[in-house]
Amino acid sequence: MSVSDYQRIEKAIEFLDAHFREQPNLARVARAAGLSAFHFQRLFRRWAGVSPKRFVQYLTAVHARALLRQTTNVLEAAHGAGLSGGGRLHDLMVTVHAATPGDIQSGGRGLVIRYGTHPTPFGDCFCALTDRGICALEFVSSTKQTLKRLRSEWPRAELRHAPKETAAVAARLRRRPGAVRAPVSLYVKGTNFQVRVWEALLRIAPGKLATYEMVARQVGKPRAVRAVANAVASNPVALLIPCHRVIRKSGALGGYRWGVARKQALIGWESARFA
Structure with a gap:
């Protein structure tokens, strides 16, 4: 498309x-x-x-609340549901590797980041990857601005425009539901708490939703709902870490780093295929 x-x-x-x-x-x-x-x-x-x-x-609060009522803990239930039937959850095949304090302190010295921009069913997506895994996946209107932000995060890394290498990631996002998918590694920069939240998001199945409160309980911090929301909003890898599946407990979709309309598109698209 x-x-x-x-x-x-x-x-x-x-x-x-x-x-x-x-x-x-x-x-x-x-x-x-x-x-x-x-x-x-x-x-x-x-x-x-x-x-x-x-x-x-699929975009109504009534539908969202119905999904939330299906289980008191979507995150735990997703493990069992995702391994049955023809639609094996690709989320369970994603491994998160956190950048070490030494990596961060060095500014990425010795790190080579290949990047490219590609079309997806949800607009152009900027992808950046290293030998350790994907470090950024963002919907973009300006590749130049995204590249500038990547440079500020990894000031000593070598950035290479390599769309042929990043094309495989974009192709993964375009495959039909249920298609066989190879495991994928992510290499992310975040606090220990942020990484724990991002790992929890991987357990939310396509076509399902969770609240910020559910995620907070999953990471063992039931009172840290606001901190969880901030971590969700800071997700550096769109789609593969499915922050779009987290909504408010009222059933309202809430905000999204890459636009509310895109969050609606993602939730509705997945619901049509998996719910």
């Missing part, structure tokens, strides 16, 4: 979110996306696998 196609999808999702009480018909939503009803319906089904009307049901 092209970037322009995803942008049309995002416009439609924003319109549906703003006008859902009016129950707009297909033609009206299509106009918001700048397409005819016929072409919009075809584009949306190709992207989401369901109709726009069905998709918007």
Whole structure:
């Protein structure tokens, strides 16, 4: 899917979110996306696998609360659920390696970071990887700004533009649900607490949601809900560490580092395939 196609999808999702009480018909939503009803319906089904009307049901607080009620601890239940059936959870095949204090203190001296920007079903994604694993995966509107931020985080590392090497990561994000996936390693820079939170997020299955309170209990800090929220918001690896699956206990989706409309798109897209 092209970037322009995803942008049309995002416009439609924003319109549906703003006008859902009016129950707009297909033609009206299509106009918001700048397409005819016929072409919009075809584009949306190709992207989401369901109709726009069905998709918007996955974004309601009622649906979110229903998912949360399925278990009192989604994080623990996800381990069992993810290993059954044809849709083995790729999240359980992700290993997080934290940068050591020495790595951080040296500013990445001796570290080679290859990077590239690639299209995904959710817009352009900037990927950076090292020999130890993926160190950044972000949705971008400006590669230049993202690269500048990466340089500030690893000031002594060698940055190489190597899209042929990072293309494999983007291809992984485009594969159909249930496809066989190889294990992947992440190399992240964060505090011990942040890393524990990011590891907990890996246990939330696609099509499922958890609250910040659930994650706080999972990491053994039930009163540290705000600190958990900050750690979730600081996630450096979109999608593979699924911070988009964490919502407020009211059922409201809450914020997202790469835009609320994109969070809605991710949750709805996964719900259509896994819920």
